[in-house]
Amino acid sequence: MAQIFKPSADTFARLVLAGSLLLLIGVVLLGPVAARSGYQSKVGWVVDQPVPFSHKHHVAGLGIDCRFCHATVESSAHAGFPSTHVCMTCHSQIWTGSPMLAPVRQSLASGKPLIWNRVSKLPDFVFFNHKIHINRGVACTRCHGRVDQMPLLTRAHPFEMRFCLDCHRDPAGRLGPTDQVTRMSSLPWDEATHRRFALAAARRYHLDPARLDKCDICHR
Template identity: 55%
Template sequence: MPQIFPRSADMWLRLALLILFGGLVGLLIVVMVLDRSDYISRKGWVVRQPVPFSHEHHAGALKIDCRYCHDSVETSAVAGLPPTETCMSCHSQIWTGAEMLAPVRQSLAEDKPLRWNRVAELPDYVYFQHDVHVNAGVGCETCHGQVDTMPLMYRGEAFTMSWCLDCHQDPAPRLRPREAITAMGWSTELDRREVGQQLVKAHHIDTRHLTHCYTCHR
């Protein structure tokens, strides 16, 4: 019987399968790396706003407490965004003619709120409450980074499920006294874990169910 395929056919088939397998593995690696990259999580990416608000200036240089603008962070699921009146409580007297503040003055004159763009945004299927975390001793910078060093606001953390679980599995070292919640760069000479464990007891935090699916997905 005559030979249908040349002797080299087996070699080419093996080479083609090897290339195909290598390509699939390479594609999988690329997808995994991309999924964990800042490009997907938006960590470190500046979000454009209607007004170039500087946390570095307001929270850093002027030492304005986070709660002055985010006034519902201790009592509500959402931290709250400042209404125009909050901005104008200062800027009706200082920097009154600044060009960059024109949208704020227009907002007040037209009685239309500024449309701030969310920086720290979670998917709709994630249940999150600011007041629960803040009152448990989770500082603002734990999730948002040291905003007092940000000329323009960007996402300080990736907000991935694994990042949240790291804290829920071992919250003690990440907790701080309530009076230090808004303090940027807070530190203590005491052992952080010991301080956190005391706060877990003081705030009656039930750590047994923090990693239950229902805690974050309802």
């Protein structure tokens, strides 16, 4: 009787089974790590922009307040992007011939707005209101990090559900004076002083962690 399979077929089948088992184990063990990796969370990744805008130069070097460019952050759910006219407030006087700023000049001449690419983008099913957070004393650095140290803007934190819940479950720990929300460096307070202020602010704004933990706060 003719032999259908070669003797090596048994060895090959065992190798395939062993490889499949190892692959399954690898997915189970490494899957959660990959899900929280920088590649997935986009933390530290630079996003291409029409103009390579340096927050480090403009914020730390020139002392420009966040609200100069993000003008609606105190009055709207969205912080807003700088319009061409905001950019040209300065650049009609300085660096007027810079090749780097050619897209800004072209935008002004054509009337076609610059399209900035969002770095701190949340999923479409998540609602976030900048106005509420800013007017409660949540500093910009809480979510965006030290942008004054970023030559090119990157995401500072993984905007995962637990990142938001950590804050909502202890809102008092994240509150500061509303007139200091755009401050980049830490407040000149010790931890106990900051905690007392934050707890008083949480009571004043009627912030209830039990309510802030509800799904419909962010998912509407």
